Amino acid sequence: MEAAAAVKEGGAAALPAFTLASGTxxxxxxxxxxxxxxxxxxxxxxxxSLPYAFELGRIAMPLFVLTMAYNLxxxxxxxxxxxxxxxKRLAAFGFVACVPYIALAGGTVLPLNxxxxxxxxxxxxxxxxxxxxxxxxxxxxxxxxxxxxxEYWWPALAxxxxxxxxxKRPTWITxxxxxxxxxxxxxxxxxxxxxxxxxxxxxxxxxELKLPRSKWYAFYAYYPAHLAxxxxxxxxxxxxIHP
Numbered sequence: 001m002e003a004a005a006a007v008k009e010g011g012a013a014a015l016p017a018f019t020l021a022s023g024t025x026x027x028x029x030x031x032x033x034x035x036x037x038x039x040x041x042x043x044x045x046x047x048x049s050l051p052y053a054f055e056l057g058r059i060a061m062p063l064f065v066l067t068m069a070y071n072l073x074x075x076x077x078x079x080x081x082x083x084x085x086x087x088k089r090l091a092a093f094g095f096v097a098c099v100p101y102i103a104l105a106g107g108t109v110l111p112l113n114x115x116x117x118x119x120x121x122x123x124x125x126x127x128x129x130x131x132x133x134x135x136x137x138x139x140x141x142x143x144x145x146x147x148x149x150x151e152y153w154w155p156a157l158a159x160x161x162x163x164x165x166x167x168k169r170p171t172w173i174t175x176x177x178x179x180x181x182x183x184x185x186x187x188x189x190x191x192x193x194x195x196x197x198x199x200x201x202x203x204x205x206x207x208e209l210k211l212p213r214s215k216w217y218a219f220y221a222y223y224p225a226h227l228a229x230x231x232x233x234x235x236x237x238x239x240x241i242h243p
Contacts, residue, residue, distance in 0.1 A: 014169065014170065014171055015170035015171060015172065015175065016170065017170065018070075018166070018167060018170055018202075018205060019205060020070060020204060020205055021207075021208040021209060022213055023208065023209040023210045023211040023212070023213075024204050024205075024207055024208060024209045024211075025067060025070065025071070025204075026209075026211045026212070026213050026214065027204075027209050027211050028063055028066075028067055028200070028201060028204055029063075029064075029067050029219065030211075030214075031063065031200070032059075032060045032061075032063035032064045032067065033060075033219065033222060035056055035057055035059050035060040035063070036057065036060040036061075036064075036114075037226055038050075038053050038056060038057060039053060039054065039056070039057025039058075039060060040057075040104075040226065040227065040230055041053075041230060042054060042057065043057075044104050044230050044231075044234055045230060045233060045234055045237075055191060055193040056193070058185070058189045058191065058193040058194045059193060059194060059196050059197045059200070061114065061151070061152055061156060061185075061194070062159065062182055062185070062194050062197035062198070062201075063197045063200065063201060064114065064118065065117075065118075065121070065156060065159055065160045065163060066163050066178075066197065066201045067201075068118055068121065068122075068160065069121075069160050069161075069163035069164040069166075069167055070163070070167045072086075072121075072122065072125050072164055073164050073167035073168040077129075078126065078129045078130070083122055083125060083126050083129075084126075085216075086122050087119055087122045087123060087126070089216065089217075089220050090115050090116070090118050090119035090122065090220070091119055092220075093115055093220040093221065093223060093224055094112070094113060094115035094116045094119060096224045097113050097115060097223050097224035097227055098112075098113065099224075099228075100224060100227035100228040100230070100231040101113045101224075101227055103231050104227060104230065104231055104234070110149055111149060111150055111151045111152075111153065112149050112150050112151065113151060113223075114150075114151045114152075114223075115220075115223060116149070116150050116151075117150040117151050117152065117156055117157065117160075118160075120142065120146045120147075120150055120157060121157060121160040121161070121164075123139075123142060124139045124142060124143060124157075124161060125161075125164060127139040127142075143157060143158075143161075152185065152188055153188070155181055155184045155185055155187070155188065156185070158181050159178065159181040159182060159185075162174055162177040162178055162181060163178050166178060178198065179195075179198065182194050182195050182197065182198060183195060
């Protein structure tokens with residue numbers, strides 16, 4: 001991390017640029033996947049009875065959001081087509097995941113799964129990067145309306161946007177926003193365990209892991225696949241069917 005002195009920029013005290021090694025960001029992503037899987041196994045197969053599984057599961061979503069915000073804050077993301085490719089993949093796999101996701105929820109459609117939260121975030125980033133009054137108003141409307149339909153609602157969406165701003169241009173104001181918005185998830189979670197994602201993520205800048213980057217489809221395919229596997233196991237065990 002560049003040890004530049006804090007300066008005044010845009011009326012807010014700037015902070016040194018925040019950087020993560022490629023292998024480290026990969027490790028964070030798969031830690032979030034592991035915590036998410038534990039949470040879903042606990043919820044759908046064990047009736048939320050596994051000790052601390054629910055609490056640990058609250059760490060997953062902030063890690064996903066922070067990871068994506070960091071990646072989308074990289075220079076040239078819009079021009080390089082990364083955003084457009086991410087949105088197509090999130091939409092495609094999000095719709096595929098709807099089948100097991102809705103089945104596990106007993107037919108309940110809303111809120112939409114986390115891939116749609118990340119998709120909406122990517123759309124808002126795209127509109128913001130493209131600029132213009134019309135796109136700004138469209139982004140504001142999508143935030144207000146879309147936030148009602150995705151997992152973790154407006155707090156998660158706001159956290160993603162503020163984190164993205166922070167990683168593009170770190171300031172004390174945006175860093176404080178990240179902390180406050182993560183704490184606000186208490187309203188949804190009923191606890192403050194989501195805050196543990198912050199020391200995990202920010203302390204990771206001090207660690208340089210050599211984990212190789214996985215193929216783009218690894219996480220996207222894993223999400224609907226693990227839900228489908230849980231659904232099959234639940235169906236077999238509850239129906240008394242034995243392989």
